[in-house]
Amino acid sequence: MARPIWTGAISFGLLNIPVQLMPAERRVDLQLHLLDSRDHHRIRYERVNADTGEEVPWKDVVKAYEYQKGSFVVLEEEDIAKAAPESKESVDIESFVELGRIAPRYFEKPYYLVPAKKAEKGYVLLRDTLARSGKAGLARVVIRTREYLALVLPEGEALMLLLLRFHQELIAADEYRFPAQGGRGFRIAPREREMAEQLVESMTVEWQPEKHRDEFRERLHKVVQARVRQKGSRRKVTAEAPGERLPDDTSTNVVDFMALLKKSLAENKRTPARSRRAAPPRRRRRG
Numbered sequence: 001m002a003r004p005i006w007t008g009a010i011s012f013g014l015l016n017i018p019v020q021l022m023p024a025e026r027r028v029d030l031q032l033h034l035l036d037s038r039d040h041h042r043i044r045y046e047r048v049n050a051d052t053g054e055e056v057p058w059k060d061v062v063k064a065y066e067y068q069k070g071s072f073v074v075l076e077e078e079d080i081a082k083a084a085p086e087s088k089e090s091v092d093i094e095s096f097v098e099l100g101r102i103a104p105r106y107f108e109k110p111y112y113l114v115p116a117k118k119a120e121k122g123y124v125l126l127r128d129t130l131a132r133s134g135k136a137g138l139a140r141v142v143i144r145t146r147e148y149l150a151l152v153l154p155e156g157e158a159l160m161l162l163l164l165r166f167h168q169e170l171i172a173a174d175e176y177r178f179p180a181q182g183g184r185g186f187r188i189a190p191r192e193r194e195m196a197e198q199l200v201e202s203m204t205v206e207w208q209p210e211k212h213r214d215e216f217r218e219r220l221h222k223v224v225q226a227r228v229r230q231k232g233s234r235r236k237v238t239a240e241a242p243g244e245r246l247p248d249d250t251s252t253n254v255v256d257f258m259a260l261l262k263k264s265l266a267e268n269k270r271t272p273a274r275s276r277r278a279a280p281p282r283r284r285r286r287g
Contacts, residue, residue, distance in 0.1 A: 005143060008089025010113060010126065010152060010159075012137060017123050018116035019091070021143070024160060025110060091161060093137035093152060100134070102151070106164045113152065113159040127154045136162075 004020040011017075034043040047056045063080070064072035091113070115123035130136060130153060137152035141161065149164040179186065 004114075005111065006089045007116070008091070010091045010093065010137075010139075012093035012126075015122055015126070017126060018119040019113045019123070019159075020116065021091075021161065022112040022114050024112045088142055091137075091139045091141045091150065091152060093139045095138045096133075096135045097138050097151075098134065099136045099151070099153060102136075102164075105170060106167075107162055108165050109163040111161040111163070113161050123159065126152075127157075127159050130154045130159075 002023045004022055007018075007020050009016050009018045035041065036043060047058075047061060048054065049056050062074050062076075064074045066072050126137075139150045139152055139161075141148050141150050141163075143163075149166055151160075151162045151164060153160055153162060
C-alpha cells in the first residue's frame, strides 16, 4: 500500500477533519536505461562546468536566475527560504466554487484524502454536502515545499484533492490563431452540420475509463519479455550499475511539517490561512 504524502487536516470555517494525503495515480511507464553500445556500461550524468569541462562538486553548485541573456543573479539558501510558503500539513479551504465552472485545462494532479480514525463523521458531512451542492472547496495546500491551489471534491465514497494550475501558468488562446466561432467565411452548409452532428451522435458512448489502456506500453512490454526469453540473444547484456557516489558535502534534508490550525475562539472566527506566518521549518539530517 502506498505511503501517505503527509498526515494533516482539512479545515474550513470552524470544522477540522484529520486526513492522510494519499497518491491517486500510478506511473506505469517502462523505465529504459542508457548504455554505451561499445561495452554496455551505464551512462552516468554528471555536473560539468560548461567552460572547463570539469566535474563540479555539490558544495560548489549554487542556484541562479538568468534575468537577461548571459546575466545571472545568485540566490542563497536563505533567499529561497524567505520565499518558501508556510510549512504545514493542512488543506485550507478558502471558498467554494461551482465545479462545472472550472475549465479542464486548470486540472493537474489528483490525490485521495483518506479520513483518520474517529474523523469519519466530519468527512462524510463534507463529502455529502459537496456532492449534493455540486460545489468544490477551493483550497491552498503545501506539498513538500511548494504551495498549490487545489480543489476538494467528492468522488464516490472518497474526497479527492485535485491540484490546479495557476492562471499565469496557462498560455492564453489569443497567442495563437483559430478560426472564428460560427465558421464565418468557410461556407459550411446546413446539411454538412447536420451530418456531422448525426455522426457524433452515432459514435457517442458512455465514458468507461477502464476500457482505455496504454497500448504502446503493453506492446513494448511484450517486446521486452520476448527479448528476455530469447536464448543466446546478443541484445541481452550485463551492465554493472555505477556506485551511488554521494559527495561528502551532500546531505538529505527532511522538512518537518506541523499543522497550524489554532482557532481564535475568543473572536469566534478562524484566522485566514494566507495571513498566518509560521516559524521557518526545522530541518534534520539523516544519519
